[in-house]
Amino acid sequence: MPNSTEYFKEYFKSLPPTHVVKGQILLRPGEPADKGFYVESGCLRSYIIDDKGKEHIYQFAPEDWVITDEEAMMDHKPSILFVDAVEDSVIKIMNRPADLLTADMTLEESKQLIQKLQKKVYVFRRRIIQLLSSSAEERYSSFVSTYPNLVQRVPQKMIASYLGITPESLSRVRKELVGKK
Amino acid sequence: MPNSTEYFKEYFKSLPPTHVVKGQILLRPGEPADKGFYVESGCLRSYIIDDKGKEHIYQFAPEDWVITDEEAMMDHKPSILFVDAVEDSVIKIMNRPADLLTADMTLEESKQLIQKLQKKVYVFRRRIIQLLSSSAEERYSSFVSTYPNLVQRVPQKMIASYLGITPESLSRVRKELVGKK
DNA sequence: CGTGGAGTTGAATACGATCAACACCGGTGG
DNA sequence: CCACCGGTGTTGATCGTATTCAACTCCACG
Numbered sequence: 001m002p003n004s005t006e007y008f009k010e011y012f013k014s015l016p017p018t019h020v021v022k023g024q025i026l027l028r029p030g031e032p033a034d035k036g037f038y039v040e041s042g043c044l045r046s047y048i049i050d051d052k053g054k055e056h057i058y059q060f061a062p063e064d065w066v067i068t069d070e071e072a073m074m075d076h077k078p079s080i081l082f083v084d085a086v087e088d089s090v091i092k093i094m095n096r097p098a099d100l101l102t103a104d105m106t107l108e109e110s111k112q113l114i115q116k117l118q119k120k121v122y123v124f125r126r127r128i129i130q131l132l133s134s135s136a137e138e139r140y141s142s143f144v145s146t147y148p149n150l151v152q153r154v155p156q157k158m159i160a161s162y163l164g165i166t167p168e169s170l171s172r173v174r175k176e177l178v179g180k181k
Numbered sequence: 182m183p184n185s186t187e188y189f190k191e192y193f194k195s196l197p198p199t200h201v202v203k204g205q206i207l208l209r210p211g212e213p214a215d216k217g218f219y220v221e222s223g224c225l226r227s228y229i230i231d232d233k234g235k236e237h238i239y240q241f242a243p244e245d246w247v248i249t250d251e252e253a254m255m256d257h258k259p260s261i262l263f264v265d266a267v268e269d270s271v272i273k274i275m276n277r278p279a280d281l282l283t284a285d286m287t288l289e290e291s292k293q294l295i296q297k298l299q300k301k302v303y304v305f306r307r308r309i310i311q312l313l314s315s316s317a318e319e320r321y322s323s324f325v326s327t328y329p330n331l332v333q334r335v336p337q338k339m340i341a342s343y344l345g346i347t348p349e350s351l352s353r354v355r356k357e358l359v360g361k362k
Numbered sequence: 363c364g365t366g367g368a369g370t371t372g373a374a375t376a377c378g379a380t381c382a383a384c385a386c387c388g389g390t391g392g
Numbered sequence: 393c394c395a396c397c398g399g400t401g402t403t404g405a406t407c408g409t410a411t412t413c414a415a416c417t418c419c420a421c422g
Contacts (some may be wrong), residue, residue, distance in 0.1 A: 049312060056313040058306065071303045110291040117298040122252045123304040125239065129229060131312040132237040132345040136410070156369070164313040169410055171370055185375070337401065350378055352402055 012038040015092040020085045027083035033072035035093050039065050042089020043153060046081045047161070057162040060086070060150055066094075086154055136165045137173045193219040196273040201266045208264035214253035216274050220246050223270020224334060227262045228342065238343040241267065241331055247275075267335055317346045318354045 017040060020026065026037055026044070037044055044061040046069065058081060061067035067080040105113070130139055140163060144151050151159065160170040189345070198221060201207065207218055207225070214236065218225055218353060220242050227248055228238040239262060242248035250260040311320055325332050341351040 048314075050314045054314065058310065068279060070299070071306065105288075105292075107286075107288045107291060110288060110295060111214065111286075114291060114296055114298065117302065118251070120302055121298065121305065124302065124309060125252065127309055128305060129237060129239065131309065133229075133231045133235065146314055155367095157367095160196055161313075166411060167369075168371085168412080172410090175370085177235065291379060335400095348401070349380080349403085353378090356402085 012092045012094065015094065017090050018093055020089050020091060022085055022088050025082060026083045026091075027069065027079055028082065029080050029082065032076070032077045033069040033081075035095055036066055036068040036073065037060060037061070038092040038094060039067070040090040040092060042091070043086040043150075044083055044089060044091070045158065046083045046176040047085050048081055050074055055161050056164070057158055060147075060154065060158075060162070062150060086158065112156075131164060136163065136169055137176060139163045139165070140170060140173050141177065193221075193273045193275065196275065198271050199274055201270050201272060203269050206263060206265045207252065207272075208260055208262065210261050210263065211259050212308040213257070214260040214262075216276055217247055217249040218242070218264060219275060220244055220248070221271040221273060223272070224256055224267040224331075225264055225272070226265045226339065230264055236342050237345070238339055239311060241328075241335065241339075241343070243331060243334075267339065296347065301308040304321060312345060317344065317350055320329050320344045320346070321351060321354050322358065 015038075020042075027033060028037070028045075029048070039061050041063055043063075044065075044067050045057055046059050046061075046067055047055050047057040049055055059067065067083055069081040069083070071077070072079040072081075130142060134142070140159070143159060143163060156170055156174075157167040160167045163170070165173075196219075201223075208216070208227075210216060222244055224244075225242040225246075226238055226247050227240050227242075227250065228236050230236055240248065248264055249263070250262040252258070253260040253262075275354070311323060315323070321340070324340060324344060337351055337355075338348040341348045344351070346354075
């Protein structure tokens with residue numbers, strides 16, 4: 001769930017804002033991922049739908065975050081992810097972001113990007129370790145303390161999807177937790 | 182499970198080789214992660230031990246891969262990971278690798294590193310999505326097709342740990358799979 | 363209003379974990 | 393060279409956590 005570097009921020013400011021409504025889909029699997037979405041206000045998410053038809057949320061992007069299918073973007077492959085709006089949002093759409101990276105980047109900018117990527121790797125690491133080692137309840141508690149603002153804004157079933165559990169299980173976990181507190 | 186960039190490869194070649202034996206621990210939680218380990222032959226792994234005393238393997242590093250606690254390294258924090266040898270191995274030990282990155286890196290080199298980090302992010306993405314959406318059997322099948330050479334060399338219990346299941350479950354999954362084939 | 367999605371709750375089920383016993387080596391020392 | 397030992401993997405029985413399926417409530421929104 002990385003936010004933008006200084007480098008990109010400048011660039012985003014220069015772009016015209018786009019208004020999107022809750023539920024609006026910005027990227028679908030199979031489409032070229034030649035756009036990046038910077039979130040000015042609101043919240044987007046990316047997710048896959050597996051072969052059993054179940055949604056799995058890969059990341060949330062609230063204010064000041066960038067979201068797209070980066071792998072598809074960098075390698076000029078079709079996207080495997082959906083991106084849509086969790087809330088009505090104002091975003092900046094960045095065209096051909098891959099070129100932005102490979103072309104006229106200074107050393108300073110590329111070092112910033114390295115920092116950024118590294119942070120992202122850390123976030124993923126925590127998530128992997130948590131998926132390997134923690135129960136549903138521990139994962140939810142950890143989510144609440146890590147992203148307290150998202151808990152308010154995002155429907156429970158999406159949080160469940162992000163955590164890798166069913167909405168019913170999350171409901172029960174929450175019931176347990178109020179009992180404990 | 183990223184391997185090294187061209188940039189780093191040159192550097193590694195210049196280092197003296199170190200022989201380590203199976204089971205030898207190279208990094209422990211709490212120690213400063215001021216070394217990176219490049220694997221010339223053999224295989225290392227990194228893992229955590231959780232509060233219930235269970236091992237969770239974060240990554241394997243066979244030939245031509247680099248392994249350490251990168252987060253600890255970059256931020257000069259103590260490591261949270263163990264690194265040890267899965268097999269007798271020949272490695273190159275890189276001292277203060279963080280400095281190597283931040284200091285005298287050219288634009289070309291930093292772009293290589295960006296590519297590298299991005300690949301790593303992709304690998305993690307697949308692992309996250311798989312942990313979210315796949316059964317033990319699917320995860321193992323996928324591991325076998327992605328890392329066929331590791332399956333031969335790494336003890337099953339370590340593969341189980343990497344996949345987030347118990348050795349007993351993996352044994353049963355394997356039994357199921359031979360039946361199917 | 364009334365309709366549909368979100369959340370909750372209950373009951374039955376399934377998957378993987380746990381605990382325990384045992385077989386099968388690979389290596390070590392006598 | 394062989395006997396023993398410890399670790400690895402297998403198998404069985406039982407348990408626990410989360411899933412599934414279903415019913416119901418409650419709003420938010422038309």
